Amino acid sequence: MNTGDNLNELDDASFRATVRDWIEKNYPPEIRNPPKRLHFAENKSWYMALSKKGWLAPGWPREHGGMGLSATKQLIMIEEFERHGCARLNDHGMTMLGPLLIRYGTDAQKARFLPKILSGDHIWCQGYSEPGAGSDLAGLSTEAVLDGEHWVVNGQKAWTTMASDANWMFMLVRTDKTVKKQEGISFLLVPMDVPGVTVRPILNLERHDDFCEAFFDNVRVPRENLVGVVNQGWTMAKTLLGFERIFLGSPRQAAYALSRLEVLAEHMGLADDAVFRDRHAQFALDLADHNALFASFVARLKRGQELGADVSLLKISQSELFRRIADYMLEIAGENAGLLEPIEGNRDLNPAGLFLQARPSTIYGGSSEIQRNIIAKNVLDLPG
Amino acid sequence: MRIESGQTAADAERMETIRMLRDSAIAFLGADLGRVRRLRFQDTGFDRATWREMCGLGWLGVRIPEAQGGLGFGMQEYVALATELGAALVPEPLILVGLSARCLPDDELLNVLSGERIILPAWQEVANALADAPAHTTFDGRKLIGEKRFVMNARGVDAYLVTTSSGLALVEATTQGVSLSTEKTQDGGHFGTLRFDGAVAKAIPVAPFDEAVADATLASAAYLFGLSERAFRLTIDYLKIRRQFGKPIGAFQALQHRAVDLYLELALTRASVESAATTIDAKASIAQQQAAVSRAKARASRCGALVCREAIQMHGAIGYTDEADIGLFLRKAMTLINHFGSERAHRARYVALMKVA
Numbered sequence: 141m142n143t144g145d146n147l148n149e150l151d152d153a154s155f156r157a158t159v160r161d162w163i164e165k166n167y168p169p170e171i172r173n174p175p176k177r178l179h180f181a182e183n184k185s186w187y188m189a190l191s192k193k194g195w196l197a198p199g200w201p202r203e204h205g206g207m208g209l210s211a212t213k214q215l216i217m218i219e220e221f222e223r224h225g226c227a228r229l230n231d232h233g234m235t236m237l238g239p240l241l242i243r244y245g246t247d248a249q250k251a252r253f254l255p256k257i258l259s260g261d262h263i264w265c266q267g268y269s270e271p272g273a274g275s276d277l278a279g280l281s282t283e284a285v286l287d288g289e290h291w292v293v294n295g296q297k298a299w300t301t302m303a304s305d306a307n308w309m310f311m312l313v314r315t316d317k318t319v320k321k322q323e324g325i326s327f328l329l330v331p332m333d334v335p336g337v338t339v340r341p342i343l344n345l346e347r348h349d350d351f352c353e354a355f356f357d358n359v360r361v362p363r364e365n366l367v368g369v370v371n372q373g374w375t376m377a378k379t380l381l382g383f384e385r386i387f388l389g390s391p392r393q394a395a396y397a398l399s400r401l402e403v404l405a406e407h408m409g410l411a412d413d414a415v416f417r418d419r420h421a422q423f424a425l426d427l428a429d430h431n432a433l434f435a436s437f438v439a440r441l442k443r444g445q446e447l448g449a450d451v452s453l454l455k456i457s458q459s460e461l462f463r464r465i466a467d468y469m470l471e472i473a474g475e476n477a478g479l480l481e482p483i484e485g486n487r488d489l490n491p492a493g494l495f496l497q498a499r500p501s502t503i504y505g506g507s508s509e510i511q512r513n514i515i516a517k518n519v520l521d522l523p524g
Numbered sequence: 525m526r527i528e529s530g531q532t533a534a535d536a537e538r539m540e541t542i543r544m545l546r547d548s549a550i551a552f553l554g555a556d557l558g559r560v561r562r563l564r565f566q567d568t569g570f571d572r573a574t575w576r577e578m579c580g581l582g583w584l585g586v587r588i589p590e591a592q593g594g595l596g597f598g599m600q601e602y603v604a605l606a607t608e609l610g611a612a613l614v615p616e617p618l619i620l621v622g623l624s625a626r627c628l629p630d631d632e633l634l635n636v637l638s639g640e641r642i643i644l645p646a647w648q649e650v651a652n653a654l655a656d657a658p659a660h661t662t663f664d665g666r667k668l669i670g671e672k673r674f675v676m677n678a679r680g681v682d683a684y685l686v687t688t689s690s691g692l693a694l695v696e697a698t699t700q701g702v703s704l705s706t707e708k709t710q711d712g713g714h715f716g717t718l719r720f721d722g723a724v725a726k727a728i729p730v731a732p733f734d735e736a737v738a739d740a741t742l743a744s745a746a747y748l749f750g751l752s753e754r755a756f757r758l759t760i761d762y763l764k765i766r767r768q769f770g771k772p773i774g775a776f777q778a779l780q781h782r783a784v785d786l787y788l789e790l791a792l793t794r795a796s797v798e799s800a801a802t803t804i805d806a807k808a809s810i811a812q813q814q815a816a817v818s819r820a821k822a823r824a825s826r827c828g829a830l831v832c833r834e835a836i837q838m839h840g841a842i843g844y845t846d847e848a849d850i851g852l853f854l855r856k857a858m859t860l861i862n863h864f865g866s867e868r869a870h871r872a873r874y875v876a877l878m879k880v881a
Binding site: 417418421422424425426428429430432433435436450453456457509511512513515516517519520521522523524 | 760763764771772774775777780781783784785787788791792793794795796798799819822823871872874875878
């Protein structure tokens with residue numbers, strides 16, 4: 141892929157202009173600013189446009205078909221996608237599995253799976269949470285038992301985002317019940333279109349079917365689909381979470397909510413109300429300071445420093461600010477707070493929808509409470 | 525010095541300068557709060573010998589160009605120093621006199637930078653006013669008439685730099701027509717009320733007063749940040765050693781989560797203060813600079829109040845004694861959170877400035 145070669149050499153401003161220009165020319169207009177997360181059938185044209193351009197995996201090394209971009213340039217790409225209102229893709233293969241395989245996979249696994257992610261042949265979902273293992277993820281009980289040349293998988297995964305679109309799942313499974321819970325977990329690649337796998341969509345509070353539950357009944361998986369070392373899956377999965385948290389800490393949701401709050405205040409005739417002005421000013425200051433905090437983490441990445449456990453701060457700060465702004469929208473919306481659809485059919489005036497969208501942000505990717513536990517123990521070194 | 529990828533040599537050099545300034549401040553100030561405690565509620569509230577030593581280190585002239593006898597540093601360096609001043613609860617009025625120094629002509633400046641002469645700024649006339657509010661004190665080129673309030677450390681200085689409706693005026697403390705009354709403050713210092721009844725003063729020509737106020741306000745935010753961060757560290761240490769119910773109280777999740785909330789507030793404050801310093805160093809428009817400073821001071825005031833309140837609560841009964849050091853931090857925060865403008869005043873100014881910036 142030749143495009144990536146010169147992109148890294150561009151200065152940030154020219155890089156941004158190049159990305160912006162290409163998005164404007166190539167993004168499918170009919171799926172701009174979608175009101176909900178799109179299924180693969182709906183966002184496939186965008187997926188394939190990026191695939192063809194070689195821009196699906198900005199963070200992967202070029203030898204594996206990625207763009208090999210610096211952290212700063214990756215963030216610029218995200219900002220430009222957000223700015224244009226690009227739909228989120230079924231991106232688990234690019235953001236989660238790919239980096240893990242590149243680091244821990246065998247050459248055979250890399251050769252078999254990475255190109256299929258980039259071609260759109262394999263759509264991945266993440267099988268981590270279970271009905272009995274949410275915040276206490278290491279307590280998961282879906283098990284894989286070796287039988288000859290196959291792992292036999294039995295159990296249930298829950299809250300698996302976009303599982304109904306996926307034909308593959310990377311999952312954490314229990315392979316040893318006799319040791320400390322973190323030490324008996326393995327990382328397995330499982331096809332979804334085989335006997336014994338059942339997927340059921342779950343309607344969420346927004347009445348969308350983004351996430352699913354998946355059942356595994358004696359599903360036979362070839363032995364070579366295990367990544368890394370048996371019983372070392374937990375450590376591998378954990379290394380990915382820091383990078384996820386900086387993206388969950390990007391200011392985009394809170395910034396979007398604040399702009400919608402302004403539209404709502406205008407609609408409700410509160411824009412010049414002194415009490416509203418003061419609350420709004422506080423949110424604006426909180427967002428500006430969050431941006432400064434986010435920029436300081438990005439600057440650390442830019443200097444080549446490893447991010448520590450304190451990256452959890454970003455996730456807490458962003459998601460809770462998003463939630464507080466959405467809470468306040470409900471407070472000022474009057475009876476509109478109870479509407480199922482946007483006010484007067486205007487997508488920009490949807491306080492109830494935004495309020496519901498803000499609920500899971502402090503739950504997924506490690507709840508606010510779990511993030512606080514992590515900082516208390518790993519950063520503040522408080523006893524446990 | 526190691527240059528990381530994506531970082532220029534100039535960035536690396538600057539970080540090294542900041543590190544050295546910080547290290548020398550930490551070495552000079554030490555960890556012991558005994559001196560700070562002894563100076564409380566005494567005469568001037570600070571120590572003139574220490575003052576001269578601090579001036580000898582160049583701390584008063586951090587933002588004064590080298591050609592005028594200062595260190596010629598940027599705001600990022602000043603913020604790093606002010607953070608350490610706050611962490612050590614330094615009672616000497618470096619930020620205030622630093623503000624005056626920025627506005628003084630060369631012939632007045634040298635004795636001030638050397639520490640021989642202390643000239644304190646006096647701008648405030650009513651409670652809860654920002655430093656750039658219009659002054660009603662009058663000056664006809666010779667005589668001052670009016671009143672200044674909340675002049676911190678007013679006793680024991682040599683002269684005052686007074687804002688008036690017609691520019692800045694310099695008046696000696698001992699001049700006839702100057703009278704001073706004081707009120708003790710929680711931190712062991714005092715506020716002075718200065719009355720000028722036709723006192724003879726000297727006009728100070730056009731001075732960068734707004735810029736100097738922006739610097740001093742941000743330095744004051746950094747001082748509050750340093751103070752808050754150390755109060756937080758003391759509290760975390762205490763959570764690890766204080767045992768109840770057979771374990772350290774820091775093992776309880778309710779306290780852990782509250783501690784993390786303080787840590788987040790501190791992280792936001794640091795980011796806010798440092799980004800405001802970068803805005804000043806980048807020579808943004810004065811409206812952008814003032815908006816960034818207001819944002820940082822609003823955040824630092826909120827942070828100082830929050831962290832110190834929680835620090836006392838987490839210390840329990842011992843935190844309510846005058847003997848415990850944590851109280852020194854609370855009392856200093858109480859004195860400083862609204863000085864140079866409250867959270868509320870700066871929030872309002874931020875909104876007003878964002879409309880024009």
